[in-house]
Each structure stands twice: as C-alpha cells, then as structure tokens.
Amino acid sequence: MKDYSTAFTNADHVIITKVYSAREKNIWNCSGEDLANMIGGTSTEYIHELEDVIEKLALAISLDNDQETIVFTLGEGDITILGPQLLRRFAQSEENLTKCR
Numbered sequence: 001m002k003d004y005s006t007a008f009t010n011a012d013h014v015i016i017t018k019v020y021s022a023r024e025k026n027i028w029n030c031s032g033e034d035l036a037n038m039i040g041g042t043s044t045e046y047i048h049e050l051e052d053v054i055e056k057l058a059l060a061i062s063l064d065n066d067q068e069t070i071v072f073t074l075g076e077g078d079i080t081i082l083g084p085q086l087l088r089r090f091a092q093s094e095e096n097l098t099k100c101r
Helices: 002-008 032-039 048-064 077-100
Strands: 014-018 044-046
Touching: 002 032, 014 032, 014 048, 032 044, 048 077
Parallel strands: 014 044
Antiparallel strands: none
C-alpha cells in the first residue's frame, strides 16, 4: 500500500472510497481510509459511499465548468458505475438547461 500511495503524487485531487476484497480475505486489514491517510495532503479525501462521491464530483465539475476535467476511476465492483452515472447526471442537467431556454 505504501508503494501504491505514491502513484497519485501528480494528481490535482484524489478521492478514495471504500475498499473491499473481491474473493480473497483482507488479510492486511487495509481500508480506503488508510490509503487516503497514507496519500495525505489537502487534495486527498476519503468518501465512504459511492453516491456521495458522485455528488462531490458533480458539484466540483459544475463549479469548474471553464476547466477541462478528467475523472479517472480505478477499482473493481461498483466503482464501474461512477462514470456512467456522472455522465447521465450531466446529460440530465444539460437537458434541463435546454428546456429552460
């Protein structure tokens, strides 16, 4: 985990969520919160629930609409729904803006 934590050195912002084992037992008793603490810094945060991560990203991206934003997800399980849900959210927002014009 120590080596893995240095992989995010050049990222502007890192959000770590819960970690779970796919088939194996978590024999090291590591958590997403442990990883976020190991990465450290003001640009790293731990958010346990994926729905809260989506909310955080949607708000951050909409506030920063003059900037290009890259969202990179890494993991297994339900993290794979984050990208599509975020895109759906922005598509709905765009559709609502179009209706209001």
